[in-house]
Amino acid sequence: MKIIILLLLYLFSGATYVWAGEQSLNYWEMNMFQGFSKEKGQFGRGNDSAKSIGIEHFSKFSGEYGDWLTTDIQLRLAYNSDNTISDKTIGTGDPETDALDLELHNAYAKFKLLYGRADIWVGHYEPAFGQEPQMDTYSNLLQTMDMKNIGFKMDWGTGIRGVFTGWDYHLTATLGSGMGMHFKGNYLLSGRIGLGETALTDYNLGLSVLYGDVVDTTDGRKLRSNNLTTKKRIGIDATYLYRSFDIKGEVDYGMDNEKSVRYAHDVAGTWVQVSYILPEYQRLHIEAQQENWFYNLSEGERYDSTITAGLSYKLNGAIRLRIYYARDLYMTSGLSDQRIMAQYYYYYPTPGRLLDFKPE
Amino acid sequence: MKLWRNKSSRVKRQRFYCLLLTAYCLLSTAYSMLPTVSWAAISCELNDPDRDTRRLFPESTGYKTNVITILERGGETLAKKIEERLGDSFEPVYETLDVPHFYYQIFKGKEHIGWVFGANQKGEYGALQLILATDLKGKILNFYYQRISSPDAKRFRDKGFLESFKGLTLNDFLNYDPKTEKVNDPASPLSRIKNPIERNDIDFKATLRGLKKNLIQFNEFWSR
Secondary structure: OHHHHHHHHHHOOOOOOOOOOEEEEEEEEEEEEEEEEOOOEEEOOEOOEOEEEEEEEEEEEEEOOEEEEEEEEEEEEEEOOOOOOOHHHEOOOOOOOOOEEEEEEEEEEEEOOHHHOOEEEEEEEOOOOOOHHHOOOOOOOOOOOHHHHOOOOOEEEEEEEEEEOOEEEEEEEEOOOOOOOOOOOOEEEEEEEEEOOHHHHOEEEEEEEEEEEEEEEEOOOEEEEEEEEEEEEEEEEEEEEEOOEEEEEEEEEEEEEEOOOOEEEEEEEEEEEEEEEOOOOOOEEEEEEEEEEEEOHHHOOEEEEEEEEEEEEEOOOOEEEEEEEEEEEEOOOOOOOEEEEEEEEEEEOOHHHOOOOOOO | OOOOOOHHHHHHHHHHHHHHHHHHHHHOHHHHOOOOOOOOOOOEOOOOHHHHHHHHOOOOOEEEEEEEOHHHHOHHHHHHHHHHHHOOOOOOOOOOOOOOEEEEEEEEOOEEEEEEEEEEEEOOOOEEEEEEEEOOOOOEEEEEEEEOOOOOHHHHOOHHHHHOOOOOOHHHHOOEEOOOOEEOOOOOHHHHOOOOOOOOOHHHHHHHHHHHHHHHHHHHHHOO
């Protein structure tokens, strides 16, 4: 946390040093999330969202004849209104019990090599698996399967990515512990090959694999135990832009081996998300997502299925409003729930438009 | 990794840091009021600049990214000037002043050989993302739709239609009036370009308006 605070002070200091050839962009973020569950009543944290204020500092470094480095730091101070603020609920790193905590999202340096054929990144970034690295779900209520599949969305480590005509690759070697840095013999290797360029063909297909020992944490944050789980995954994903529709899907299969108890079982997931822009009213997006997750698939032990649908409305250049309804179609636990989630999301170079509800 | 000696002192420190963060955020508001660039606005950057610039300029060896907003370059005054040259008002969803415009300077070794830049334009079924590759003077070398939601997208992406824009410059587009949706000079090469579909001309007219805006903005930002 000390490091994060120092970075923050540096980045948002009026005296920030600007390197030669650097272009920097700063953004302010505010997220106001509130949900209502039929089973549990009101909740203040869900779908990787809470009440938070945050910043993003993005920089591009160029020499005389080309770019060579991109850096990004994005973090937020999150307030979980489900928990009461006390000595024990501030900054412990446990998202389930914390009322107040700093959360880190992007924190990377990406070096351009061989004109994009072998760019190298180091820092906190997405492992190269499935849809998550193709999307930015940071501010969205609709999330990918990564939290169930891997246990976190971003991880500390390094990666190499290259793009070629009609295809691309991405390989990553990360810690396998998520946002919290833990060293218990954990590691995670992953890779994805993508086919197709959405800019020319409107589609992209991906084949991903993942292997590693992932540490036991709460949402990739606080260490729960020293136990490691060996994860093996293979997955395919697809994106297709059809008329006013943006259609995305992912199917994954693999094995989880909980090493301490020597318990291995297979897992599988399917995920599809559709976003539609109303042609007559292009501020409004209608979105829907369906997710299935199978634990111990071959023995049919557990099966969770959820559908979410809602509206995303761009009020103006600074504010987006979202409202979604989620329904658990089936939960092995028997606790099938229904939820309504609402979000006000602000993202702008200055905080001056926080209350600017005037449509542009 | 134990940063603190005991739990209570750790919590106190963390609380202090949180308060410090909040205070600092408030204090730095003045600094943050300086106009910069936002991605909340709908930007039109290349999906994959490495791949796209290599395809558009196969002889290139690198590119330099420049991010510019109307807000930081002149604000309302510049916006009015661009609107006057365009002959139309900005559209509120895709054309706000804080929209970051990405200009890719293309290099072959040490030689600057061209530009790639794009613009969003409201189309019939969603945003059109219009990408241009030009020489140093702004003459169109290549044009393509990075995104087009029309059911007739194939016809718009037809090679023959896209190539009909090659060689055109801003001067040609200045003959197009987005309000009357007509090319004022019948001798202009622009008047020879025909709508590739029969159903209606909404996306065709939107393309002409978007390209005109794109070239005007390029001219405003980069003419010396």
